[in-house]
Amino acid sequence: MGSKKEDQEKTKPIEIIEEVLPPPETTTLLVEDAPALKRLLTLNLEIYTATKVVNKYNADDLVEYLKKNKKVDLIICKNMIGKENTILKTYYYVKSNRLKIPIILLGKNPKLHNEVQMIDPGDWKSVIKTSAKLLNVKAQNMIRQELPDYYPIETKTLLILNNAPIDIMKQCDDGTFEILYKAQDKIDKSKLRQIAIEGAHFLYIKKKSRLKFAQNFSNDVQSVLQKEMTDNDRIYATGATFSYSKQLITTSGLTEGAIEMAQTTIGSMLKLTESSKELTKLLEILSESEEGYLYKHSVMIAIIASNVISKMEWGSKSQKESICFMAFFHDITIPDDDLCQIQTNSGLEKAEVSPELKNKVRNHAKDAKELIASYPNVPYGAESFILQHHGTKTGIGFSENPTDPNISPMAIVFKIVEEYVDVCIHPPKGGLKREEYIEHLKKIYKAGQYKKVVEALEQVLIAPPKKEEK
Ligand SMILES: [Fe+2]
Ligand SMILES: [Fe+2]
Known part of the structure; x- marks a missing residue:
């Protein structure tokens, strides 16, 4: 079975022709928190430029290192780590201390035009090639590796x-x-x-x-x-198959192997939704786990949404299966975990990433629907549920109308639960108060299926249901 072009592109060694005997003893500081990209860059920088790569968590960590170690030849840095303006902090430190260390920014930042090299993180080969130049890896010294x-x-x-x-x-x-x-x-x-x-x-x-x-x-x-396994073990094991499935889908598309792995993962997610453990406990284990956002929020959505479905008059077992399927595939085409957290058009506009990545996020619901076209036995209706999971009928962008009546009830469940899950993972200062949050939802979703879903969510989260809420 031949692997696809895209796959080859991703894994073939980069072509640094006529190049590379690494200059002696260079050090590169890398600040990147997406594990796969970090690994990819570290591995290839070491292979092709023989620089010693030191990974740093954020700008503070990097500055600490620079204070103690003057000999740094290159910095490769992400725009933001969490809420930290990592590149700006790094750049200002290097500049104000006249360190003369070249900097590659993984992404774009309009404030640093002509000050640093900006490269789309998706184009990792260019990162390696530019690094080779900046590290003075000379052509005449090269060995072919x-x-x-x-x-x-x-x-x-x-x-x-x-x-x-x-x-x-x-x-x-x-x-x-x-x-x-x-x-x-x-x-x-x-x-x-x-x-x-x-x-x-x-x-x-x-x-x-x-x-x-x-x-x-x-x-x-x-x-x-x-x-049989404990919930903790299952959360862990399913997390591993989830990320392996995503890796297979990203590199080769929905091949036979990727489909099989997705089915295994979705089956295990369904088992988690049937756990006898108290919901609060289960959510606690998940939100505290070290898994990435994509997996964590997908499983939390599956668990809460299937509980919500049980409270709906139209709810059935097959819809719970659909929800697990949706939860697995809904954001699978978004390349970066951080980008899965974007839930609004304005959030997307503000994101400091390349136009290509923005487009991927904008179209991810549509892309996911197209991806599953070759999946066997898609649960009934799941294509359109996935397409509408951000409240638009086209699967492009995020809905500006929170109570669009044209959206299917399953997509409404998914959308409202996803909003709640996001707050669970990023609680406000002082902690998340479920009652207050439900009241907040009631003010937004006042009619139709939206209202019914919020009421069902209230029953699920606040048990036993309160008789008289103020
Ligand atoms: Fe999502
Ligand atoms: Fe999404």
Whole structure:
């Protein structure tokens, strides 16, 4: 089975032709919090420019490092980390201390025109090429680095398995790779956890074995997830299959393997919605887990929305399955976890990312609907529910009419629950007060299905229902 072009594009080594013997002992500081991009950049910078990459969490962390270590040759920095204006803080520190360190901004910032190199983070090859230039990697000194192609797998993904499906490699400090597990080796989970804690968030397989890995992993993981397990273990294990599914879909589209993995993940999400654990407890475990926003909010939506559906007069078991399906696919085409948090047109306009990324966010509901066109057995109506999950009939942008009557009831449940989940994950100062939040929703959603959904949500969140609310 041939892999798709896009896939090849993503994993083939970048072509730095005629280049690269790395200059001796350079250091690059990287401030990027998206794990996959961080890993991709670190790995390729080390391979192609031989610079030592030091990862920093934010601007403060970077400044601390610069105070103690004068010898830094390049800074690669994200625009914002959380609410911190990371690039501006970094730039002003470097400038005011006359450090003369070149800076690459992963993204755009109008305040820094001509001051730093701005590169779209999606174009990671340009980041590596520009870094090579800025680090003075000279053409005449180059060696051609014929490293085999490796494909990264999140370490936590492997924690679900009892045995290695194929050979698994680990990257050593000098950039070379060594076998950590041979095929069929037993995986010692505490040792693997330790490896992850020490910073190896990714392990590697040979690129050409990717399909074999996917098949074996899929079989193994299905048998693991079908067994009884605690909610905590299931949240963790489902998180791993969720992110692996997303990786497969992003790199190769909805292939057979990706569909199988998605089905396994959705099945496990459904099991979580049927948990006997008290809702508050379950939500607490989820919001405190270290999983990314995409997974966390998708599972929380699935759990709360399926409870809301049980309270609706039209609610049924098959609609709960639909909700899990929707929760899995609704934001899957958004490339970055942070961008999944955008819920309004104005939020999208303000986001400091490239126009391409903005478009991806703007069209993500439509793209998700198109993606699932090749999925077998899509639950009845799920395409249009996904298309409308931000309240628009076209799946483009975010609705400016909070009570549009043309939106299907399932999409209304999803939309209102998603708003609530977002507040759960980012509670206001002083904590989230459910009663107050419900009152706030009642002021927005005053009629029709919208009103009914808020009432159902109130019953789910505030049990037993209060007789007389002030
Ligand atoms: Fe979402
Ligand atoms: Fe969305």
